[in-house]
Amino acid sequence: METFSCHWTDGDVHNHTAPRTMQLLYMKRGDEEWKECPDYVTAGENSCYFNTSYTSVWIPYCVKLANENKVFDEKCFSVDEIVLPDPPINLNWTLLNISLTGIHVDIQVRWEPPPTADVRKGWVTLEYELQYKEVNETKWKELEPVCSTTVPLYSLKMGRDYEIRIRSRQRTSEKFGEFSETLSVSFSMASEAVLCAEEIQFPWLFIVIFGTCGLVVVMFLILFSKQRLKMLILPPIPAPKIKGIDPDLLKKGKLEEVNSILASHDSYKPQLYNDDLWVEFIELDIDDPDEKTEGSDTDRLLSDAHMKSHSCLGVKDDDSGRASCCEPDMPETDFSASDTCDGTSDTDQSKKISEKEETLLCLDQKDNNKSFTNLDDPANQQLISQSEDNQSRPPFADSIESLSPVPPVRTQLSNQSSVTNIDFYAQVSDITPAGSVVLSPGQKNKTGRAQCEAHTEPAAQCQSNFTMDNAYFCEADVKKCIAVTSHEEVEPHVQDQSFNEDTYFTTESLTTTAVNPSTAAEEASSSEMPVPDYTSIHIVHSPQGLVLNATALPVPDKEFMVSCGYVSTDQLNKIMP
Amino acid sequence: MITTMNNKGASLKGVLLVFLLISNMFLTKKSVTSLPICPSGSVNCQVSLGELFDRAVKLSHYIHFLSSEMFNEFDERYAQGRGFITKAVNGCHTASLTTPEDKEQAQQIHHEDLLNLVLGVLRSWNDPLLHLVTEVQRIKEAPNTILWKAAEIEEQNKRLLEGMEKIVGRVQPGDTGNEVYSRWSGLPSLQLADEDSRLFAFYNLLHCLRRDSHKIDNYLKLLKCRLIHDSNC
Numbered sequence: 001m002e003t004f005s006c007h008w009t010d011g012d013v014h015n016h017t018a019p020r021t022m023q024l025l026y027m028k029r030g031d032e033e034w035k036e037c038p039d040y041v042t043a044g045e046n047s048c049y050f051n052t053s054y055t056s057v058w059i060p061y062c063v064k065l066a067n068e069n070k071v072f073d074e075k076c077f078s079v080d081e082i083v084l085p086d087p088p089i090n091l092n093w094t095l096l097n098i099s100l101t102g103i104h105v106d107i108q109v110r111w112e113p114p115p116t117a118d119v120r121k122g123w124v125t126l127e128y129e130l131q132y133k134e135v136n137e138t139k140w141k142e143l144e145p146v147c148s149t150t151v152p153l154y155s156l157k158m159g160r161d162y163e164i165r166i167r168s169r170q171r172t173s174e175k176f177g178e179f180s181e182t183l184s185v186s187f188s189m190a191s192e193a194v195l196c197a198e199e200i201q202f203p204w205l206f207i208v209i210f211g212t213c214g215l216v217v218v219m220f221l222i223l224f225s226k227q228r229l230k231m232l233i234l235p236p237i238p239a240p241k242i243k244g245i246d247p248d249l250l251k252k253g254k255l256e257e258v259n260s261i262l263a264s265h266d267s268y269k270p271q272l273y274n275d276d277l278w279v280e281f282i283e284l285d286i287d288d289p290d291e292k293t294e295g296s297d298t299d300r301l302l303s304d305a306h307m308k309s310h311s312c313l314g315v316k317d318d319d320s321g322r323a324s325c326c327e328p329d330m331p332e333t334d335f336s337a338s339d340t341c342d343g344t345s346d347t348d349q350s351k352k353i354s355e356k357e358e359t360l361l362c363l364d365q366k367d368n369n370k371s372f373t374n375l376d377d378p379a380n381q382q383l384i385s386q387s388e389d390n391q392s393r394p395p396f397a398d399s400i401e402s403l404s405p406v407p408p409v410r411t412q413l414s415n416q417s418s419v420t421n422i423d424f425y426a427q428v429s430d431i432t433p434a435g436s437v438v439l440s441p442g443q444k445n446k447t448g449r450a451q452c453e454a455h456t457e458p459a460a461q462c463q464s465n466f467t468m469d470n471a472y473f474c475e476a477d478v479k480k481c482i483a484v485t486s487h488e489e490v491e492p493h494v495q496d497q498s499f500n501e502d503t504y505f506t507t508e509s510l511t512t513t514a515v516n517p518s519t520a521a522e523e524a525s526s527s528e529m530p531v532p533d534y535t536s537i538h539i540v541h542s543p544q545g546l547v548l549n550a551t552a553l554p555v556p557d558k559e560f561m562v563s564c565g566y567v568s569t570d571q572l573n574k575i576m577p
Numbered sequence: 578m579i580t581t582m583n584n585k586g587a588s589l590k591g592v593l594l595v596f597l598l599i600s601n602m603f604l605t606k607k608s609v610t611s612l613p614i615c616p617s618g619s620v621n622c623q624v625s626l627g628e629l630f631d632r633a634v635k636l637s638h639y640i641h642f643l644s645s646e647m648f649n650e651f652d653e654r655y656a657q658g659r660g661f662i663t664k665a666v667n668g669c670h671t672a673s674l675t676t677p678e679d680k681e682q683a684q685q686i687h688h689e690d691l692l693n694l695v696l697g698v699l700r701s702w703n704d705p706l707l708h709l710v711t712e713v714q715r716i717k718e719a720p721n722t723i724l725w726k727a728a729e730i731e732e733q734n735k736r737l738l739e740g741m742e743k744i745v746g747r748v749q750p751g752d753t754g755n756e757v758y759s760r761w762s763g764l765p766s767l768q769l770a771d772e773d774s775r776l777f778a779f780y781n782l783l784h785c786l787r788r789d790s791h792k793i794d795n796y797l798k799l800l801k802c803r804l805i806h807d808s809n810c
Binding site for chain 2: 001002029052055056057058059060078080118120121122123125171172174
């Protein structure tokens, strides 16, 4: 059943006078001469048809187009290479499934191989290529050639009409035969209800919107990069407030803020004082000595009365010199810059106890040094007068605060008011940059025995800016307190009042109480001594307190001086048994 | 100790399993057809003729596909513009074997004869394919695909020959017959110094190979339909 035909085009034949004399000659391999085309008619114009008898597969042929003696074209081939199968027949389709959305459809297309190709016996092996398109489209979509006579077609759209056509070729050839008849597939009937515009176009709208938002955000950030506005919109998270005052405030010297902070702090209530300059005198309540001296100052000082430390250093500032330490109903007063007890207002709570102790020690030495030098210095007076110097106070305040537990003393102080018409407390007039404290000279006749409640805050001094664990107290207050408490087994160190004649009252002199009750007794006796204004702190018994530089006590000045800087408590311990 | 033994056992099993898998992979890669049901060497086991024909048809189908592709590649790469095709009237070395030239002839010929002819053609190609594999490597910048295809065709041809000999042994038991085949003498032409001539020799050889593999494929399919399905394919 194999036949083949050759077709030629005229091309340049127009120039020829006799176009009809074209001849097609062929020669099979094995022939000796060229033969003429057996059939010029069957295949149409300009063709040569070779029927089955002339067709041999796998035999090379050569054909040439000649006119008389002129050869126009020549070609050699074998029939198996030029096979173009007939198109498939009997196309039909079946529904595979419809998508859940009802928009897409899958179908299976089936056909039959051309009858002229004996595919069944395997004489010809065919490949098929399916093409389809929507009715209103112009371009056909192609599928990959398949060897089977059926192929699925996926994702056709409901509501549209499609056309399908198939063509075939021999498996190892390259040329396809003619297309089959077009198969029409129609879905428009079944889909009246579903009319979704499924085709998503490029989402320009979304892009524009999001782009605009992004630009706005960027502009926002740029514009508000200024600090102020930034602060408005994104206020900085306040740093955690520890009990006490923000160290930064202290560094900046913003006492007003510090005072306000302190004022607002509950624990400091009792310690707040008014703006009055604290007076030299503190009136101590001695009414209920028993009541309030229970738990002697020493004990209170000794114990970790951190809480008390907060409460008890405030001493009311009173011109009359009367101060009641630790009165529960003491009105809250703001710490003012004028408060001598700067320490209270400016306490840097963040400072550690050790630091304070060291500071104190250092102060001591420096004060000692300075005290000597300043005795005759008019500068001293100036310094003293600088009672309002805020800036110098903080360090002293710190040092004072590092004095340990005064709280128990406070109550006692409050009780014993009368005792003190002495300069039990010295007003801190200034704090030198070196860290030493400048106290204003107090009255000479101090009774060292003012029962100082552990709260030794002379008038507004020593407001305790208590650090968390320490009570600040002014030296003078401490002195007094210590002196007072010495009655109650408070360490008499305080009393020792080895008040130097120094104008400086070093914190060292404020030996805290309660370190050695034993010594209290012996020093109690010295209570009658004229209490100097200042006492140098001799030893710091951390954390409990400081050992004032009692006259009885050796003052290893040398050691201190050597290491100032800072003398650690260990050193102190070495010095003092 | 017991645990180590168990571990060893488990590891051995694992190794064995892996080995089996890999060997299976290799086997399937090599073989176009499925593994024989009968292990080699067994006497009583008999694969059915239909199974044999199935395998033979698959092999011939594959060989023709490879030859066709190889020829197309070669043609594209080396033969463009050289006018080889007009010269490809030259007969193939297997032309001496008179094979049916159309379907009618193929249907009329006796199946035994046809089988013998197939065997003859396959035998005739043993030698040329062997040389093709070695000589094609000497072509300047021969692409790997051509090299690989040549090797593959050569090997599959051997297997097809074996299969056909088995089939012939079944269909015509005891008939050794003449081992008719065409001798190939084209080796010198593949080794010509002149590149054009050499390439033309290759072109010719590949052209003949494509044609002969097509012949064999068609004959075998016809035979299969005729013998196995009684012409009711």
